[in-house]
Amino acid sequence: MPEELTATAQPARSLALFRLIGYSLVGLVLFFVPFEIGGRSTILLDHAASALQLHARPLVIGLALLFMLYGAIEPWRSGSWRRSATHTAFSVLKVVGLFVGVAYLFRVGPEAIYQPGMLPFLFEKLVLSLALIVPLGALALVFLIGFGLLELVGVLMQPVMRPIWRTPGKSAIDAVASFVGSYSVGLLITDRMYQQGHYSVREAAIIATGFSTVSAPFMVIIAKTLGLMEQWNLYFWGAMLVTFSVTAVSARIYPLSRLPSESRSEAPLAPGASRLRSAWNAGVAQAASAPSLLSALRETFIDGLRMTAAILPSILAVGLLGLLAAKYTPLFDAVGLLLYPFTWLLGLTEPMEVARALSSGLAEMFLPAMLLKDADALVRFVTAIVSVSSVLFLSASIPCVLATRIPLSLRDLLVVWLQRTVLSLVFSVPLAYLAQFLGWL
Secondary structure, eight states, rough: HHHHHHHHHHHHHHHHHHIIIIHHHHHHHHHHHHHETTTTTEEEEHHHHHHHHHHHHHHHHHOOOOHHHHHHHHHHHTTGGGSSSSHHHHHHHHHHHHHHHHHHHTTOGGGGGGGGTSSHIIEEEEIHHHHHHHHHHHHHHHHHHSSSSHHHHHHHHHHHIIIISOTTTTTHHHHHHHHHHHHEEOOOOOHHHHTSSSSSSHHHHHHHTTTTOOOOHHHHHHHTTTTOOGHHHHHHHHHHHHHHHHHHHHTSSSTTGGGGOOOOOOOOOOTTHHHHHHHHHHHHHHHHHHHHHHHHHHHHHHHHHHHHHHHHHHHHHHHHHHHHHHHHHHHHHHHHHHHHHHHHHTOSSSHHHHHHHGGGGGTTTTTHHHTTTTTTTTHHHHHHHHHHHTTTOTTTTTHHHSSSSSOOOOOHHHHHHHHHHHHHHHHHHHHHHHHHHHHHO
């Protein structure tokens, strides 16, 4: 009987090993290995999206409109617009975004919005790219986060989570999933862990405001907009380093440091097992228990479609309003005054212009990239990192945080946004100078 069990267990373990190693390698290749195709070097995800935009433009436009139509209707159909004033406002903005998209295709409206850096840029470079990259990226993410790699990394990270980020070791998985996956998925995990008592209020708030930034597919869009795809790996890992460094500081200052912190104690490693062995076993166990590849792809793809539908109309509406405000009103001049001392002290060219653009990231995280797409390489690199490491923005992540059970107010979130933006500048500018000195930028 034991021999039969061993014979049965061996193929199962071999399959789990194949899934852990094989699928994780596929995910790493899809996201982090650049390939040169047609004289252009970038990751496969970007190649696929660019090819579809070039050769199937009518189809891509049709898909984008369908996404926006569903995204505009869904809050009113489900009744989610009633949850709060914020939800109501963004439900209205999604409808506005749909009409703006249709108006663009028929070129209806004032000429001011059809200038090259306005609606044409938003629709052609942002909306159409997101309509492809987010669903395709959702499929690619399955290989990266669904078959044990995150669990393996999470166990390895346990000894550093508490002393550096003031969160339990188990939050390593949540933190990396939030960063690599998407803020919506990350916040869902964080809220669930908080409600189950695994996180204290402070721990949940640190993770929600410190790690739940935009996903890797969104970062591809930022890199494309700012002309940084040739430096993709430098950008991705630099953004991850800065984001996690900023979180280590923001976790220790007001308002996050004042939140109550009482949570369950963490389970120790198995007796006699090394951390590396425990991490490997955790990865293999997840690979063994994960659903089939087709099932995981289907579930994640559907989530990607829902997210695309939710973000496209709001980004088009908020993005256009933000660009108009940046060009025709002093709104971001006023907010930018808070950032100007730092952009000036750090030696960035046109510091007030950079401060204004970065302040617009509070409205929509893509706006700084749009406003500074023609800046010098160092400013573009810093902008790309700060857009991600600031984490919070009004068009999506802040409403998502407010929708959780984590007791954070809008005032708290605005304070944290300002802190994170300043700290992101302080960390990213020296990194940019170093990269430039080494010839990487």
